[in-house]
Amino acid sequence: MVLPLLVVATVACGGDDSxxxxxxxxxxxxxxxxxxxNPNSNPEPSPEPEVATFYKGTTMSFANYLIDFGxxxxxxxxxxxxxxxxxxxxxxxxxxxLDRQPFDEINGVTIDxxxxxxxxxxxxxxxxxxxxxxxxxxxxxxxxxxxGVTHNNIPEDWKSLDEVSLGGQIYSWVLESLESLxxxxxxxxxxxxGNEVNIGFMLNGSHDxxxxxxxxxxxxxxxxxxxxxxxxxxxSALHIAxxxxxxxxxxxxxxxxxxxxxxxxxxxxxxxxxxTMGSYATFEAMGKALKSEYGKLFMILETAYSFTTGTVDGExxxxxxxxxxxxxxxxDATNAVNYTPAKQREWLRxxxxxxxxxxxxxxxxxxxxxxxxxxxxxAQGHGTGLYTYPAAWGYxxxxxxxxYWDFTNGNNLHExxxxxxxxx
Numbered sequence: 001m002v003l004p005l006l007v008v009a010t011v012a013c014g015g016d017d018s019x020x021x022x023x024x025x026x027x028x029x030x031x032x033x034x035x036x037x038n039p040n041s042n043p044e045p046s047p048e049p050e051v052a053t054f055y056k057g058t059t060m061s062f063a064n065y066l067i068d069f070g071x072x073x074x075x076x077x078x079x080x081x082x083x084x085x086x087x088x089x090x091x092x093x094x095x096x097x098l099d100r101q102p103f104d105e106i107n108g109v110t111i112d113x114x115x116x117x118x119x120x121x122x123x124x125x126x127x128x129x130x131x132x133x134x135x136x137x138x139x140x141x142x143x144x145x146x147x148g149v150t151h152n153n154i155p156e157d158w159k160s161l162d163e164v165s166l167g168g169q170i171y172s173w174v175l176e177s178l179e180s181l182x183x184x185x186x187x188x189x190x191x192x193x194g195n196e197v198n199i200g201f202m203l204n205g206s207h208d209x210x211x212x213x214x215x216x217x218x219x220x221x222x223x224x225x226x227x228x229x230x231x232x233x234x235x236s237a238l239h240i241a242x243x244x245x246x247x248x249x250x251x252x253x254x255x256x257x258x259x260x261x262x263x264x265x266x267x268x269x270x271x272x273x274x275x276t277m278g279s280y281a282t283f284e285a286m287g288k289a290l291k292s293e294y295g296k297l298f299m300i301l302e303t304a305y306s307f308t309t310g311t312v313d314g315e316x317x318x319x320x321x322x323x324x325x326x327x328x329x330x331x332d333a334t335n336a337v338n339y340t341p342a343k344q345r346e347w348l349r350x351x352x353x354x355x356x357x358x359x360x361x362x363x364x365x366x367x368x369x370x371x372x373x374x375x376x377x378x379a380q381g382h383g384t385g386l387y388t389y390p391a392a393w394g395y396x397x398x399x400x401x402x403x404y405w406d407f408t409n410g411n412n413l414h415e416x417x418x419x420x421x422x423x424x
Contacts, residue, residue: 038164039221040214040256048295049235049261055132055190055299055362056352056420057093058086058404060122062388063369065113066397069384071371073405075413082369082405083129085413089404090420093132093189095301095364096122100173101141101155103390111387114138116180123186134301134364135181135188136239137219138195139173140202144391152194154202163211166202167218174222187232192264192301193219196241198248209248213255220259235361236260239301243267243286244278249294262361263290264301267351283351287358300355302366304402307344307416309336317372317408341406344416352423367399368417372407 063073063082073082086094098119103111112118126133140152158166174193181187193216200207202215220236227234238260240248249263268275280286283300290296310317352363373386373396387395400407404417 038167039217039259040167048291049233049297051235051297051361053092053132053361054352054356054423055093055134055364056423057091057095057131057134057362057364058368058417059096059364059366060086060094060126060369061096061113061119062367062371062397064122064125065111065118066369066371066386069386070374071384072411073371073413074411077410077412080413081125083125083131086369086404086417087129087131089413089417090423091131093134093362093364094122094126095134095136096126097136097138097195098177099138099141104144106387106390106392106394107385109385109387111390113388120181120184120186123181123188124184127186132190133186133188134190134192134237136192136195137174137177139170139219140194144389144394146392149389149391150203152197152200152203154204158202159204163214167215170202170215171218171222174219175226178223178226182226182230187230188234190235190237190262190264190299191223192237192239193223194239196239196266198240198242198245209251210255213252213257216252216257217259220257224259235262235297237262237264237299237301239264239266241266241302242275243280243283244276246278246280246286246290249290249296253294258294261297263294263296263298265298266302266366267300268303282358283354283360284358287355287360291359297359297361298355299361300351300363303348303351303363304366304368304399305344305347305416306339306401307341307403307406307414308401308408309339310401310408311336312408339401341414341416344402345419345422348416348419349422352419356423365402367402368404370397370399370403371405371411372397372400 060083072079073085074080075085096119097114098116099114102115123133140154143150143153158169161169178191194201197212197216201212216238223234223236236259238249238252238257240246240263243265246263266275277286280289287298290298348363348365355363374384386397388398404413405411406414
């Protein structure tokens with residue numbers, strides 16, 4: 001997700017205790033399997049897959065990270081495993097993210113929700129509950145500063161590489177990441193290489209869309225080769241922020257980037273992030289056009305709706321209001337009647353119905369596992385030293401006003417999550 005100051009992050013990888021090969025993010029010099037063949041020399045068109053499942057879910061990257069800081073997820077005042085809650089309330093998939101590069105430590109805090117050990121733990125917990133996994137693999141990284149963030153930058157140790165060598169490194173890292181998960185008994189059903197890549201991918205200066213298309217091809221080819229090697233049904237996704245930017249499907253196709261199955265969209269309408277539908281009135285219309293014109297499926301990979309304005313009897317109850325951006329802005333952020341668990345449930349249900357009517361394969365919400373730091377208002381400060389992003393403005397949780405757990409009521413699960421039960 002791209003926010004005025006925030007976005008999803010970056011991950012470190014190292015060795016594991018089981019002896020499976022771990023993606024180390026280092027300077028591999030050899031390309032495995034058939035990656036020495038440049039996928040851009042003979043671009044492989046993707047087949048049109050049949051998907052019987054309509055995927056319903058949430059990100060879960062923050063859950064175990066927050067639990068380790070002492071936070072608790074509850075249902076009816078009982079501490080519960082959030083993966084159990086998500087499954088029992090209708091989810092069939094969760095989204096996780098693995099990044100090549102770790103976050104910098106900040107004020108003595110290591111932020112590891114996107115690093116190998118944490119992602120592996122999360123993936124195994126999801127699998128144990130019978131949940132499928134959508135995996136974002138992010139080989140580039142985001143640069144955080146005191147005032148903001150720039151997204152999708154090329155790692156420093158890859159800057160000197162020519163394009164073909166860089167493509168080989170992307171291929172190797174994607175393949176090795178999937179191989180390492182497979183060795184642990186975990187295989188995702190959807191993989192996106194890169195995050196919101198219409199913003200750019202492996203940026204080293206201005207965004208060159210033709211270069212982005214060529215580099216993405218290496219990652220998509222790695223996903224294809226892995227799936228073929230193990231005879232797995234894995235959908236490869238192109239992640240685009242903002243439905244009005246759907247034209248990047250054509251832009252990247254002109255650069256030869258077609259070897260994927262799903263256009264995965266981030267959808268955040270409102271004044272703060274500012275996504276719009278562009279020339280389409282509905283996702284039903286957009287989905288039908290994508291299938292007709294490009295043979296691509298689509299899904300909503302990121303979205304959210306606020307269930308609260310964050311106050312009880314006029315008192316701020318969380319820490320999101322003290323972060324650098326303030327959400328929600330869907331309708332009128334001062335009008336609490338628009339922000340209730342019932343409204344969240346209704347908005348997400350209607351969105352899912354629109355997506356499904358257009359042949360879409362699912363809706364996954366962003367950050368809806370968020371909980372606040374252990375405080376009841378910004379005057380108390382931040383009790384645990386919790387950061388979700390490596391910048392001063394990234395302390396505390398940043399999205400709990402959109403969560404399925406009510407931080408104004410003891411972090412108890414609320415009915416907003418049940419949109420997934422409303423969609424059969």
